[in-house]
Amino acid sequence: MKQDSTQVLIVGGGITGLTAALFLAQQGVNFILIEKHKGTSIHPRARTIDIRTMELFRGLGLSEELREGGKALAPAWGILRGINLVETLNTTKSDIIGNANFPKQFAAMKALGEKSPESVCRCTQDISEAIIYQKAKHHDLRFNHQLLTFQQDENSVAAVVKNRETEEIYTIQANYMIAADGANSMIRKQLEIPLAGHGAWMDLLNIYFEADLSTLVRGREFSQFLIETSEITGFLLAINNADRWTFHLRYDPEKGEVPVDEILRKVIGIPDLKMSILSILPWQLTVRISTQLRVNKIFIAGDAAHTMTPYAGKGANAGIQDVQNLAWKLAAVLKHQAGDALLDTYHTERQPVGAFYANLSGEMADKNGLIDESKMMQYGEKLLGLPDYAYDSTAVVRPSQLFRGEPGTCIPHMWLEDGSSSLDWVKGQFVLIANGHFEYWRAASKLSHIQVKLVELPANEPWMTLTQATPTDAILIRPDDFVAARLNALHPCEQLAKTIKKICSLRNI
Structure with a gap:
C-alpha cells in the first residue's frame, strides 16, 4: 500500500x-x-x-x-413575517424593510466600524x-x-x-x-x-431553487421571510436578490415526500410561478x-x-x-x-x-x-463578530489590572497614516509594538528564539491612549492577532525571551 x-x-x-x-x-x-x-x-x-x-x-x-x-446579497437585511411574500412586500413600506428587526444591529455596526478595518x-x-x-x-x-x-x-x-x-x-x-x-x-x-448541548430537535428541508423574483424584490430587499400557517412553517432566505433562493421547510420525515413546488408557490404568493429546484438537503435544528x-x-x-x-x-x-x-x-x-x-x-x-x-x-x-x-x-x-471575550490560558500573560489591549484580547484596530490598520502588522507572525526605547527592543527581538517583527511607534499618542500604554511599554501580539503580554523596557531581552518561552510552553525558562 x-x-x-x-x-x-x-x-x-x-x-x-x-x-x-x-x-x-x-x-x-x-x-x-x-x-x-x-x-x-x-x-x-x-x-x-x-x-x-x-x-x-x-x-x-x-x-x-x-x-x-x-455583492449581490449585500443589500439583503431585515426579517419579515406573513402568509406569503407578495402580500407582505406589498403591505410593508419599502424604506423600512431593511431596518425591520435590525435597528439595533445597524447602530451596532456603525459603532463597530470605528473598531475594525473591516465590516460584515x-x-x-x-x-x-x-x-x-x-x-x-x-x-x-x-x-x-x-x-x-x-x-x-x-x-x-x-x-x-x-x-x-x-x-x-x-x-x-x-x-x-x-x-x-x-x-x-x-x-x-x-x-x-x-x-x-440540546441535541437535535426539529427536521427541516433546505430547498435551493431558481425563480426570477428580481422585479418583486428590487428596492425592497430582505434577508429572511418567515411564514407560519396551518399548512406551512419555514423561512425563505435571499441568496442573490434575483433568481436564487432557499426555503427551509419544517417537515415530518415519517410522512414521506413533500409537494415542494406547490409549497414554494404558496410561500411566494404567485400560483403560476416558473421555478426550478436546484437541490434539496434535509437537516436538523441541532446544538x-x-x-x-x-x-x-x-x-x-x-x-x-x-x-x-x-x-x-x-x-x-x-x-x-x-x-x-x-x-x-x-x-x-x-x-x-x-x-x-x-x-x-x-x-x-x-x-x-x-x-x-x-x-x-x-x-x-x-x-x-x-x-x-x-x-x-x-x-x-x-x-456581528468582534470578540467580546478574552482568552485566559498559559498562552497569554495577564496582568492584575485589565484594560483595552490587555493580554488575551484581540489587538485594537487603529487606522495608520498609509491607510492600513494596526491589524495589518500581524499576518500570522509574532509582533512587538514598542512606544519608545527602540534600541532595547531591537536587541530583544533579535535574541528571541522565535522571529518577532518589531513595530516602532515613536510617541504615538492615539495608540498610547487606545491601549493605555506608556513610552516604556511594549505589547506582544500572537500570530492570531491576540495580545500575548505587555512588557516594559526594564531588562527587555530577558523579559521578552522569558515571556515567549512561557507562552510557548517551553520548560527551560
Whole structure:
C-alpha cells in the first residue's frame, strides 16, 4: 500500500478545512487536505461572514474578493413575517424593510466600524468556498478522497484513504490531524468524544431553487421571510436578490415526500410561478458541543466541534476562527519553537467560545423552529463578530489590572497614516509594538528564539491612549492577532525571551 507523509492532515474540504490549509500555508507548515466530495459546496448554506472573520481573511488577502463575490446579497437585511411574500412586500413600506428587526444591529455596526478595518460581509458559502479554494489550490488538496480509518500513537496519526475516482487505497502518515469533517464527524465519533448541548430537535428541508423574483424584490430587499400557517412553517432566505433562493421547510420525515413546488408557490404568493429546484438537503435544528477539542495528535474544529443552528450566524465563522487559533500553535511546535502544552491551549481558548455561540444559536430558535426576532434584537453586537471575550490560558500573560489591549484580547484596530490598520502588522507572525526605547527592543527581538517583527511607534499618542500604554511599554501580539503580554523596557531581552518561552510552553525558562 502506498504511503504519503506530511506534517498535518486536514480531513474535510469545506470552509473550515480550506481556511485551515491557508493558515497552515501562511505558517510554512506542510499539509495534505482530503475531502470525500468532488468539489466545494454547491449549496449556499452560510451567508454571513462576521467582522472578526473578515479581519482574518484580510490577513490572507481575501477580504475584498469575498466582498465582491457577495455583492449581490449585500443589500439583503431585515426579517419579515406573513402568509406569503407578495402580500407582505406589498403591505410593508419599502424604506423600512431593511431596518425591520435590525435597528439595533445597524447602530451596532456603525459603532463597530470605528473598531475594525473591516465590516460584515454577506457572501454565500458556495461562493466563499470557491474563492478560498482558488487561493489554496496550488497546495496538496485531494478532493474525491475519503478517509476510511485512522489510528494514532504518541508520535503520529496514520490514516487509510480511498481515492474515489481510481479506487486506490493508500495511507497518509502525519504528525497531527485536524478533523474538519462536519457535524456528523466520523473522526469525533470514532474518538468517542462526549457531547453537550440540546441535541437535535426539529427536521427541516433546505430547498435551493431558481425563480426570477428580481422585479418583486428590487428596492425592497430582505434577508429572511418567515411564514407560519396551518399548512406551512419555514423561512425563505435571499441568496442573490434575483433568481436564487432557499426555503427551509419544517417537515415530518415519517410522512414521506413533500409537494415542494406547490409549497414554494404558496410561500411566494404567485400560483403560476416558473421555478426550478436546484437541490434539496434535509437537516436538523441541532446544538451539539464537543467537550474535548484535542485527543493526543488530533484536533476537532468547525461543525465537528460545535454544531449549531444558523440563527446566530456563527457556524462557519467559529470554525474559521478555530483553525486560525490552531495553525500558529501547530507551526510553533513542529518547528521546535514551543512545547506540546501550547497545543492544549487550543481547547482552553476555543472550546468555551464555540460552546457559547452554539448554545446562543439554540436559544434564538422559537418553539416552531424559526428565528426569534426578539433575540436577534437583544444580542445585537454579539452577532456581528468582534470578540467580546478574552482568552485566559498559559498562552497569554495577564496582568492584575485589565484594560483595552490587555493580554488575551484581540489587538485594537487603529487606522495608520498609509491607510492600513494596526491589524495589518500581524499576518500570522509574532509582533512587538514598542512606544519608545527602540534600541532595547531591537536587541530583544533579535535574541528571541522565535522571529518577532518589531513595530516602532515613536510617541504615538492615539495608540498610547487606545491601549493605555506608556513610552516604556511594549505589547506582544500572537500570530492570531491576540495580545500575548505587555512588557516594559526594564531588562527587555530577558523579559521578552522569558515571556515567549512561557507562552510557548517551553520548560527551560
